[in-house]
Amino acid sequence: EPEVTQTPSHQVTQMGQEVILRCVPISNHLYFYWYRQILGQKVEFLVSFYNNEISEKSEIFDDQFSVERPDGSNFTLKIRSTKLEDSAMYFCASSPTATEAFFGQGTRLTVV
Amino acid sequence: AQKITQTQPGMFVQEKEAVTLDCTYDTSDPSYGLFWYKQPSSGEMIFLIYQGSYDQQNATEGRYSLNFQKARKSANLVISASQLGDSAMYFCAMSPSTGANNLFFGTGTRLTVIP
Numbered sequence: 001e002p003e004v005t006q007t008p009s010h011q012v013t014q015m016g017q018e019v020i021l022r023c024v025p026i027s028n029h030l031y032f033y034w035y036r037q038i039l040g041q042k043v044e045f046l047v048s049f050y051n052n053e054i055s056e057k058s059e060i061f062d063d064q065f066s067v068e069r070p071d072g073s074n075f076t077l078k079i080r081s082t083k084l085e086d087s088a089m090y091f092c093a094s095s096p097t098a099t100e101a102f103f104g105q106g107t108r109l110t111v112v
Numbered sequence: 113a114q115k116i117t118q119t120q121p122g123m124f125v126q127e128k129e130a131v132t133l134d135c136t137y138d139t140s141d142p143s144y145g146l147f148w149y150k151q152p153s154s155g156e157m158i159f160l161i162y163q164g165s166y167d168q169q170n171a172t173e174g175r176y177s178l179n180f181q182k183a184r185k186s187a188n189l190v191i192s193a194s195q196l197g198d199s200a201m202y203f204c205a206m207s208p209s210t211g212a213n214n215l216f217f218g219t220g221t222r223l224t225v226i227p
Contacts, residue, residue: 031213043149043157043203043217056214091157100147101215103157 002026004104006092012110013082021077021107023092031095032075034067035103036060036088043091049075082111114139116206118218125194126226132179133189133221135204145207146187147215148178152200160202163187191223199225 005024013019025032034046047057047067054067064080075094079086089108093101115138125131137146148160163171163178171178179188187206191198201222205215 033213033215035215042219043205043215045214045216048213058214089155093157100159100162102159103149105154105156108155 004092004094004102006090006104006107008107009105010108010110012112015084015111016081019079019082019109021079021090021092021109023075023077023094023104024073025075025092025094026096026102027073029094029096029102031055031097031101032067032069033093033095033101034077035091035093037091037106038088046077079109082109084111087111114141114144114206114208114216116204116216116218118204118221120221121219122222122224124224124226125191125198127196128193130190130192131194131223133191133202133204133223135187135189135218137185137187137204137206139206139208141208143209145209146178146180147205147207148176148187148189149203149205149217150198150200151203151220157203161189194225196225196227199223 007022032049035043037043045058047061048055066078068076089106091106092104095101117136144165146163150158161173161176163180175192177190201220203220204218
């Protein structure tokens with residue numbers, strides 16, 4: 001069964017460093033999303049991407065964040081200068097018709 | 113603004129029994145979607161079921177059904193014949209349209225199935 005794949009599963013980075021989280025959405029899906037979940041808290045929407053551009057973003061998604069679809073298969077989230085409070089599980093999701101979103105297994109980002 | 117409320121931080125159910133996980137929502141959007149996700153201890157988010165606000169019938173997917181009461185703004189998840197593998201966090205979520213764009217999540221309910 002097709003699934004959303006995220007790499008790496010766990011990333012440790014020093015505060016101030018740039019990180020890129022990678023996602024391979026399900027191949028025929030058109031809508032892509034990033035969410036994050038701080039440990040013990042609820043899942044929060046970051047950004048949605050459709051037709052090669054951001055369709056919606058939350059207040060969390062400030063100038064330190066960016067997304068890109070560099071080729072036909074990958075979807076990346078870049079955090080330019082990480083802060084301690086960026087430590088969270090980051091989920092990529094994709095959707096064929098925007099009626100159900102399939103999530104990847106997540107990347108646990110730890111900023112030290 | 114959208115709001116999702118899950119008032120049960122934890123629930124216990126006997127194996128093979130049915131359990132209902134509560135979810136209420138608030139929105140001013142005329143159309144919206146309601147979702148349930150399961151998060152096992154391994155951390156991934158597993159899509160369970162979807163209900164569109166204009167759907168006339170309650171959604172069902174195997175042992176999962178969504179008890180949608182639009183006037184009461186509730187979208188409770190019913191799990192029938194609970195299994196040990198159902199032990200997990202369950203999140204209710206809502207999208208501001210009938211699509212999956214920009215999901216707002218509740219705080220979750222931790223379900224424990226007792227043998």
